[in-house]
Amino acid sequence: MSFLKVSDLEVEFRVDKNTVKPIEKVSFEMNEGEVLGMVGETGSGKSLTAHAIMGLSSLVGGKIRGSVKFEERELLSLAEKEMQSIRGSQIALIPQNPMTSLDPVYRVGDQIVEGLYKHVKISKRKAKLQVLDLMEKLRIPKPDRVFQQYPHQLSGGLKQRIVIAMGLCTNPRLLIADEPTTALDVTVQAQIMRLFKEMTVDKGIGLFLITHDLGVIAQVCDKVAVMYAGNMVEFGKIETLFNTPRHPYTKALLECIPYIGMKKGTLNAISGSVPSTATYPSGCRYHPRCPHSEPQCENEMPPFINIEEDTQVACHLYQEKKG
Amino acid sequence: MDENNVSEHKHKPPWLVILKRLFTNKMGVIGTILILCLILVAIFGPLLEPYSYKEQNIEIMNQPPSSGHLLGTDDFGRDVLSRIIRGARISFVVGVLSVAISVLIGVVIGSIAGFYGGVIDLILTTIADLTWSMPAILIALLFVAIIGAGLESVVLAIGLSYWAQYARLIRGQILSLKSAVFIEATKSMGASDFVILFKHLLPNSISPVIVAATIGIGNAIVLEATLGFLGMGAQPPSPSWGAMMSNGTAYLFISPWMIIFPGLAMMITVLGFNLFGDSLIDIMDVKNKEYL
Secondary structure, eight states, X not given: OOSEEEEEEEEEEEETTEEEEEEEEEEEEEOTTOEEEEEOOTTSSHHHHHHHHTTOHHHHOSEEEEEXXXXXXXXXXXXXXXXXXXXXXXXXXXXXOTTTSSOTTSOHHHHHHHHHHHHSOOOXXXXXXXXXXXXXXXXXXXXXXXXXSOGGGSOHHHHHHHHHHHHHTTOOSEEEEESTTTTSOHHHHHHHHHHHHHHHHHHTOEEEEEESOHHHHHXXXXXXXXXXXXXXXXXXXXXXXXXXXXXXXXXXXXXXXXXXXXXTTOXXXXXXXXOOGGGOOSSSTTGGGOTTOOHHHHHSOOOOEEEETTEEEOOTTOOOOOO | OXXXXXXXXXXXXXXXXXXXXXXXXXXXXHHHHHHHHHHHXXXXXXXXXXXXXXXXXXXXTTOOOOSSSXXXXXXXXXXXXXXXXXXXXXXXXXXXXXXXXXXXXXXXXXXXXXXXXXXXXXXXXXXXXXXXXXXXHHHHHHHHXXXXXXXXXXXXXXXXXXXXXXXXHHHHHHHHHTTSHHHHHHHHTTOOHHHIIIIIIHHHHOHHXXXXXXXXXXHHHHHHHHHHHTXXXXXXXXXOHHHHXXXXXXXXXXXXXXXXXXXXXXXXXXXXXXXXXXXXXXXXXXXXXXXX
């Protein structure tokens, strides 16, 4: 039984009279308790994918198509009411910016309790105790004091932990974390990532981690999905992807990571820029920037094919491996 | 849990912070005192009146202020002070009730328009803009003409004339807030539209409405007086400040106290609400440093 199976997910907008598909052909699979990373540049459709999986069409703003199977249930065909009972209790989302993801007019403790109280039958007092316990596990200093404070009184790292607590308090089966550490200092980042790993592995929670930081991916993920311009270009196990990247974009991305001992002044970058949603190139969307570009790439969108067990890539350079 | 840590940082309750800030603001203090006086006069009016507000005595009509009648008497020989005191009750009740009606209508319509957007927004905003483009007095007169003169219809008429400003205010707030990350967070926790709108969006956008409503009470009192002046308001013998002034115009040169003192009472009242409303603007800010 697959835990989360996303196939051919796409989002369609209408801009004036044109239809625009900011994400298209996104397919991946995730097992229970796994950590799946999604990397890609800004604007490649990572957050949109997260919102589409949760069926948050009002945030997506367009039509969501394809299929999202979560524990054998098709989420995209559920009614909004049913979806509301899944959101937060089965699948939780930690939004992108912790600095602004808390409601400024409520005490943070009450905000965490609100989510718990909605989904779990529990008394207010018990909910508070449970939340304080969770806050302590997340190494929030003086949890009962922080519980009484307003968001603006807390530091970024603390806010991030509060947001994580909001996501974790209902014991979801799947946690989607949208760039949970980008707003934080590197030192806090490492702490938070460690916390994430602990909390999810301990409880067997599946973690879907969105980031543009390959370092974070390398630290915590089991599988990686690489997004480029709204398409998924490569999907595979972490070791495979880091050791033998297949797609030219993945290769280029890995080459961009600076390392100690590299020659000074040789910071690598991918030439060209990310196309905007309205001007996606024909065929393979990476072809204008790709060193291996061939005429075929310009005309034909490469299919997403299996080339090894658990490794898929969308590139004309590779042939499907049968069996 | 270490007990010391808990008590080390005591939070002042929000109402204490608001009071404290109010009293560091001179204008706020003056406004508060004026409003408190009005409320006290409105509540204890009958006890304060030196004479009955409706007792007529032709023998002492149009008398200037004297030790017997501090603010003089009107054309029926009624004590002007007593009538102003009784009129405070009408002004206050009309002001508060009609603004409550406007705010209620405005907040519901404005938040639905801002939250749902699209065609709903277009229809509701158009209605609000149409209402807003007509002078409030005209709308109020129209409503009074339809439902008939009297205090209840004045309250309703004023309430229905002023709601558009609150609708526009709250719509703008909700529009800018609904894409906030904390709303995204709330949605992804499985909150329903109702919870998002009324528990998270409204409390975050209500403070400018409270300020506008306070100043709006002043406007409503003026509108009530205008309607009273035109004879559409509270019916005699109940004393509306506007009606008293209207009555006084005929005797402007014989007994000006009939028109000056109700006018002064109204000016002071409106000033009180405006000063109070202005000082509320900086007090209502949740992010104010006093909360730290």
